[in-house]
Amino acid sequence: MVKQYEKPVVEWTGRWTFVLAATGSTVGLGNIWKFPYMTGTDGGAYFIAIYLLCLLLVGIPLLMAEVALGRRARRNPVAAVEFWRAEVHAAPHWRWAGRLGVLAGFLVLSFYAVVGGLGLAYVFFSAFGDFVNAGHESVLAELGHLTASPLDMIGWHSLFIALVMVVSMRGVNRGLERALRVIMPVLFILLAMLVIYAWRNADFDRAVDFLFSMNPGQLRWQSLMDALGHAFFTLSLGMAAMMAYGAYMPQRNSVAVSALVIALADTAVGLAAGLVVFSAVFAQKLAPSSGFGLLFQSVPEAFGGLPGGQFVGCSLFLVVSLAAWSSAISVMEPAVLWCQETLGLARQWSVFVVGVAAWLLGMMTVFSFNIWSRHTFLGANFFEWINFVTASLLLPLTGFLVAVFAGRVVSSGYLGEAMGLRWRPAFLCVRWSLRYLTPAAIALVCVWSVHGFISTLCDQGRAPAWCVSASPMAKSMDEKSKNGVIPAATGAPNSAAAPSRDLAPRR
Numbered sequence: 184m185v186k187q188y189e190k191p192v193v194e195w196t197g198r199w200t201f202v203l204a205a206t207g208s209t210v211g212l213g214n215i216w217k218f219p220y221m222t223g224t225d226g227g228a229y230f231i232a233i234y235l236l237c238l239l240l241v242g243i244p245l246l247m248a249e250v251a252l253g254r255r256a257r258r259n260p261v262a263a264v265e266f267w268r269a270e271v272h273a274a275p276h277w278r279w280a281g282r283l284g285v286l287a288g289f290l291v292l293s294f295y296a297v298v299g300g301l302g303l304a305y306v307f308f309s310a311f312g313d314f315v316n317a318g319h320e321s322v323l324a325e326l327g328h329l330t331a332s333p334l335d336m337i338g339w340h341s342l343f344i345a346l347v348m349v350v351s352m353r354g355v356n357r358g359l360e361r362a363l364r365v366i367m368p369v370l371f372i373l374l375a376m377l378v379i380y381a382w383r384n385a386d387f388d389r390a391v392d393f394l395f396s397m398n399p400g401q402l403r404w405q406s407l408m409d410a411l412g413h414a415f416f417t418l419s420l421g422m423a424a425m426m427a428y429g430a431y432m433p434q435r436n437s438v439a440v441s442a443l444v445i446a447l448a449d450t451a452v453g454l455a456a457g458l459v460v461f462s463a464v465f466a467q468k469l470a471p472s473s474g475f476g477l478l479f480q481s482v483p484e485a486f487g488g489l490p491g492g493q494f495v496g497c498s499l500f501l502v503v504s505l506a507a508w509s510s511a512i513s514v515m516e517p518a519v520l521w522c523q524e525t526l527g528l529a530r531q532w533s534v535f536v537v538g539v540a541a542w543l544l545g546m547m548t549v550f551s552f553n554i555w556s557r558h559t560f561l562g563a564n565f566f567e568w569i570n571f572v573t574a575s576l577l578l579p580l581t582g583f584l585v586a587v588f589a590g591r592v593v594s595s596g597y598l599g600e601a602m603g604l605r606w607r608p609a610f611l612c613v614r615w616s617l618r619y620l621t622p623a624a625i626a627l628v629c630v631w632s633v634h635g636f637i638s639t640l641c642d643q644g645r646a647p648a649w650c651v652s653a654s655p656m657a658k659s660m661d662e663k664s665k666n667g668v669i670p671a672a673t674g675a676p677n678s679a680a681a682p683s684r685d686l687a688p689r690r
């Protein structure tokens with residue numbers, strides 16, 4: 184018998200607070216600079232259908248597993264896995280499912296904060312009217328100026344981390360909960376207003392066409408990999424965040440309903456952001472793109488040329504910053520909780536330790552944009568490596584371990600009890616997915632992603648060592664990417680913060 188459900192020290196208070204907080208975690212940069220472009224170039228409505236299937240069959244079961252494991256254990260993710268391991272007498276190596284997750288979350292925080300800081304910078308730049316009718320060259324120059332200055336970047340990075348720490352320091356109820364109750368509604372309202380603005384003032388029809396028209400001709404293997412990779416990454420899986428948030432989830436909340444609502448809200452935000460961004464991009468006759476190039480070049484340029492561009496551009500970057508903020512808050516939580524429980528530190532000190540460590544590590548990412556941009560190891564600089572190692576290796580590995588642990592090591596009865604899913608057919612589907620589909624899908628995405636990274640480095644002639652392993656498949660992918668079919672810089676489908684090729688931090 185699984186030990187009696189323990190009353191947690193802290194618990195989300197409202198009925199929907201868990202869903203709100205978890206949606207804050209899932210809605211991030213990926214929804215804005217990755218998902219809409221992928222949708223538009225990978226088959227439109229067909230891609231959306233495939234993506235929803237991937238969410239339902241792969242993402243949601245794993246999300247439910249992470250949340251349920253966390254909720255039953257009521258501890259930090261490392262201790263939660265340890266608790267379950269003892270419960271089901273599993274081998275010691277399963278500990279790594281928790282440890283790697285917390286590590287991955289911490290690493291993601293370090294470089295996500297740098298990109299979040301850039302988003303914050305652009306709120307101010309657009310508010311001051313820097314992009315009003317600014318042409319392509321001057322937008323490019325402004326970005327070049329910012330990224331070339333380590334001091335400026337450190338400043339924005341520090342401000343972003345400080346904002347995350349301030350919220351986190353006040354604890355789960357007085358900090359996270361209160362902040363997210365403001366952040367999320369403001370984000371939704373701003374986004375809704377931007378959609379209305381785009382509909383009235385920009386090329387809304389073309390954006391609708393780009394995102395929703397049925398283009399079976401665009402469907403490729405890459406589309407499926409993109410859909411799978413994004414379904415996994417966008418739900419903040421593999422970084423222990425959902426396990427930590429699950430630890431505060433009240434028993435009366437339904438894991439399954441919450442997971443469904445979170446996934447739908449996340450998709451809706453991605454589509455709405457796509458409508459706004461691409462309406463503006465098409466109105467200014469710019470080419471659609473993704474990643475850094477889209478957010479920090481095309482978007483300022485596009486909004487700068489629209490009526491009231493100063494105000495709407497600023498609102499859009501506010502949406503970007505709020506989305507990044509709520510994601511960063513969630514990804515800091517596992518490490519903070521671990522410090523509290525394992526090192527016995529007070530909440531404030533835990534946040535201080537984790538925040539300062541992430542801030543320091545983030546410096547390396549900052550320097551990858553300027554003074555260290557030419558310091559490469561096997562062809563990639565620090566930022567590209569940390570992004571690759573976390574997004575393409577650590578997150579999938581943790582996700583894989585959690586899926587197999589929940590689906591195979593924990594017995595059906597325990598898992599069912601922890602998930603509280605009483606509708607038997609649904610539970611059987613979830614468990615079947617955790618046993619077979621989710622691990623297989625994650626392994627596939629991982630291999631594809633590593634292959635993409637290697638072939639990109641080979642293709643760009645960064646280090647000949649990579650070309651030895653570049654197979655014909657890599658070559659054919661490279662051909663497509665040369666033709667602009669494959670967007671991501673490193674080819675990593677679930678890349679957390681990949682700049683587009685033209686702006687990879689190398690000078």
Ligand code: PHE
Nearest residue numbers: 209211212213214417510514
């Ligand atoms: N869904 C988030 C995003 O799209 C994923 C994420 C969560 C990334 C937390 C970093 C931190 O950006």
